[in-house]
Amino acid sequence: MGRVVTYLDAAATTRVDPRVAEVVLHWMTDDFGNAGSRTHEYGSRAKRGVQQSRQFLASTFGAEPDELIFTSGATESNNIALLGLTPHGEQSGRRHIITSAIEHKAVIEPLEHLQSRGFEVDFIEPGLSGRVSADAVLERLRPDTLLVSIMHVNNETGVVQPVVELAERLRDTPTYFHVDAAQGYGKLPQDLTAPIDLISVSGHKIGAPKGVGMLVARHQGWDELPLQPIMFGGGQERGLRPGTLPVPLIMGLAEAARIFQKEHARWTKSAAELRTRLLDALAKTRFRINGDQNHVVPHILNLSFDGVDAEALIVLLKEHVAVATGSACTSASYAPSHVLTAMGLPEEAAANGLRLSWFPDQTSDLDVDALAALVSHMQSDSA
Template structure:
């Protein structure tokens, strides 16, 4: 039986979550926008309960949560939705990093093509930004700082507390892509200096196709976002369309469960990771990145090509060598390139990621397969 080790791409759905989604699809299938009968009222009640469950993850108010199809859409709303504000107030400078997900880099590139100026922060081999570089990059006209909390390829955790401190005396909006950290590393995400948080349900054991954008108010002022889609007044007029009430309810329950078990899940992940590192050390593995999430390990074994390794590992483990969003054709990881790794190390890089549902790793089989390629 193949052991699934690609949880950074997507996680299995918790049974209680799947049961709730099924129940709402089959038995409680009302449209949350329908006001004339109990089916609609019950669906709306389920949505609002989930809104509160999502908000609780980061100590937000439920009115600060809008539901989206996932972190990609949330990122686009947070970034592109600020364009009119930037133009009106002549704040056309954006700061991001070279290791962001394409769902951040491409919307920012779109604004850059339209005349916005973008500073791309460097990372060294650690995979983490230099706070001094962030501070020096800030300008009076800086509108937005957008930084991923936990990198999807390496698991490197950016220093959110220091990032927030660096912006305390600046009015730039701070957007955090928390797809890999929402429900797992919540304490730093509770910082009120963070204006926007993007999350995906399928990274924390909810179904695919649901996510959220947390938009914190500054005092009593709402974030000056404008919609990037049109066709209805749902979700505070920022995200039109019929709400996917079953998926939303499942996402909410997954958030509640994740918060309740976060510490236990981290300890389980650390144990799995330690056992893997012990065995990989014997093969001379190099580990890509520092200050890494316990749920992922990105490593390179000298002279072992990752594409060849994934072929050999089929039937043993399901792994990847980069982001699922760019896996249709192999190109060297922009994240590992930005970290300054050489081509051989990048071509050898493999990402393994797990969750609390991962009972154990097939270490003997793994090591034997790697040895076949050495």
């Protein structure tokens, strides 16, 4: 039997909670109806299940059920939010967008596409803290600013962005506010009850299956947001996300959110305890922590070890722990992290950031001292 490899890449994805898997399997094999089928009980049960899930999930944002759209994940949600506002921006002459240079590629690349269509995008660099200043965002507001898009929690550093402050300060302006909450949903629940217009979420960051997520699109008083669909055919989800609803995945997402809500306090405490254990053990090595540690989630830690190549370290550690250099969408690339580069880190540190991220119940076999010893040994060899 092979060595047990501890999973420390939860920011990329989490294991589906076994309790969630049971729910998904039930809705795949027993109550397997199409929620759009109106002529029999199978379809009726599926429709009721989706309605109940939508109501619960919307409540986690303090939103109404009809403000929540089911999608395949945060990438699709981001695209609907950003590209769906494009026609309104073009018609109203508001072609200016503010974002940060540390956003996930699922935000950066749609915005780069909008640049090719004549939109002007300000990419704010956060500095060494990795935290965008709300003042820096507000200073760039213009009469033609259509949208501000700032992530909730950075996926590489775990640094929490000031989305609550931004929501409050933007609410009396005509500018829409979008938040990519892929990493923050469930972990900092109160933040997402702020008056944010558009919120994107992926289920697989909290123990739900891959392939399901949400877009919250809050009403503006009596008016809906001026979103236009980017896909067509079927009219489901207010016409913004056509296609047969993946009932098993939606039910799994709701179950994962319920579990995470119920176990949130224990999860947070355990995640913070592991962070302390890791840092205590690694004290015998030479490293820098990337990002403002006064504004950070407990389960993501980004480190640059002095004199150590991150890719070589990952190879050394691969039989012990599963870690990554950054976003799973770009971790195959050997280029320096665009997040750490935008923060202004020295080139060597930006090229060698190592992200450790965890769900506490998946790390019971982690030997933090052995991990530290391997790093220390590598630093000794490179000295």
